[in-house]
Amino acid sequence: MTYLADVGALARKDLLLELRSRDTLPAMILFVVSTLVVFNFSLPAETGDLAAYGLLWVAIVFTAILGLTRAFAAEREQRVLDGLVLAPCDRSAIWLGKGISVVAFLALAEVVALPAFGLFFEPVTWELVAAVALADIGLAAVGTLLAAMAAASRARELLLPLLFLPLVIPVVVGGVGASIADDPGRYLGFLGLYDLIFAILSWASFEYVVTE
Amino acid sequence: MALIAARGLGRSFGTKRVLRDLDLDVAERELVLVTGPNGSGKSTLLALCAGLLAPTAGELDVAVDRGRIGYLAHEPLVYRELTALENLDLYGRLYRVPERRERIGMLFERFGLWEARRTPVASFSRGMQQRLALCRTLLHDPALLLLDEPYAGLDEAGGELLDAELAGLAGRRTLLLATHDPGRVGRLATGRLALA
Numbered sequence: 001m002t003y004l005a006d007v008g009a010l011a012r013k014d015l016l017l018e019l020r021s022r023d024t025l026p027a028m029i030l031f032v033v034s035t036l037v038v039f040n041f042s043l044p045a046e047t048g049d050l051a052a053y054g055l056l057w058v059a060i061v062f063t064a065i066l067g068l069t070r071a072f073a074a075e076r077e078q079r080v081l082d083g084l085v086l087a088p089c090d091r092s093a094i095w096l097g098k099g100i101s102v103v104a105f106l107a108l109a110e111v112v113a114l115p116a117f118g119l120f121f122e123p124v125t126w127e128l129v130a131a132v133a134l135a136d137i138g139l140a141a142v143g144t145l146l147a148a149m150a151a152a153s154r155a156r157e158l159l160l161p162l163l164f165l166p167l168v169i170p171v172v173v174g175g176v177g178a179s180i181a182d183d184p185g186r187y188l189g190f191l192g193l194y195d196l197i198f199a200i201l202s203w204a205s206f207e208y209v210v211t212e
Numbered sequence: 213m214a215l216i217a218a219r220g221l222g223r224s225f226g227t228k229r230v231l232r233d234l235d236l237d238v239a240e241r242e243l244v245l246v247t248g249p250n251g252s253g254k255s256t257l258l259a260l261c262a263g264l265l266a267p268t269a270g271e272l273d274v275a276v277d278r279g280r281i282g283y284l285a286h287e288p289l290v291y292r293e294l295t296a297l298e299n300l301d302l303y304g305r306l307y308r309v310p311e312r313r314e315r316i317g318m319l320f321e322r323f324g325l326w327e328a329r330r331t332p333v334a335s336f337s338r339g340m341q342q343r344l345a346l347c348r349t350l351l352h353d354p355a356l357l358l359l360d361e362p363y364a365g366l367d368e369a370g371g372e373l374l375d376a377e378l379a380g381l382a383g384r385r386t387l388l389l390a391t392h393d394p395g396r397v398g399r400l401a402t403g404r405l406a407l408a
Binding site for chain 2: 086
């Protein structure tokens with residue numbers, strides 16, 4: 001219970017910071033909607049419907065990168081991460097708290113993005129919503145770990161996408177598959193498995209990322 | 213028994229050796245002043261003792277759980293967009309401080325931050341941030357205090373508050389205090405470490 005209380009306090013703090021500074025979420029929403037608008041005008045008229053789903057997933061992954069780049073900005077600013085790492089709580093609670101806030105920001109951006117996708121391209125199906133929800137968990141799990149690693153680096157803006165993109169290729173495969181396949185269950189299961197494996201790996205390795 | 217014991221302790225950053233071959237014993241309830249010019253490794257030594265850095269040479273044993281360490285760094289280690297109260301409340305939860313609200317209120321009163329408790333830290337002056345950092349460091353009543361330039365940014369009144377605080381802590385807690393002004397707390401010190 002103490003662990004969950006720590007996670008809750010840390011996640012609440014991130015949401016409060018975003019509410020005050022409005023640094024991340026408006027940028028994510030603006031980015032994902034603008035990307036969909038650009039794709040709408042750049043896709044040739046004869047392009048198949050399937051391409052639109054691929055572009056949606058590209059937009060989601062790059063929106064996640066945008067949010068993750070800012071994920072540890074407040075901690076980096078005044079070396080607050082040192083203060084959190086010194087606290088006697090389990091250090092994985094820092095990862096989980098941050099991951100929850102990343103999922104919340106992604107979900108809020110998608111609340112705007114999916115209707116925009118429906119408006120410009122294809123109707124939003126329940127399979128797509130389920131795939132996006134599962135993908136958010138995977139993107140946040142891996143991304144939060146990598147964002148913490150990148151935060152300690154001077155080349156963090158370069159490092160994060162370089163590490164993140166190869167690792168989330170399975171999310172794109174699973175997401176596109178679930179969006180267009182006749183049997184989306186298989187791809188949704190694949191996304192769920194990805195979430196489980198990478199959440200466990202990230203949870204277990206976060207301590208080593210934030211300490212020397 | 214020494215609370216901090218270092219043997220041949222060294223720390224390098226890339227090719228730059230900041231600390232080399234340091235032997236140190238700090239017993240319980242000692243107050244050891246760490247002095248030396250800029251770049252001599254004072255802050256590095258404190259970060260090593262806090263567990264934020266790992267030695268690159270030698271051995272360091274700190275016989276205190278990390279939850280009983282109070283670490284004052286150059287930066288206040290608080291969120292600028294949160295208020296002073298929200299910051300200490302978060303740390304109080306993570307450090308499992310009993311009667312958290314009362315303890316925070318008492319520290320705010322003691323360090324003259326009560327009126328500013330609901331003000332975002334971003335609007336604090338350097339001195340107020342240092343006072344808040346001291347409150348954060350003392351919040352969980354640590355057994356070992358690692359204080360890096362605790363007087364930095366404090367005005368005369370703030371300095372006097374800290375003088376009184378250190379006088380109260382000396383002999384009751386173990387302190388490792390890095391300073392460029394050893395005269396100010398020299399009378400309380402039980403040991404000195406001069407880094408070159």
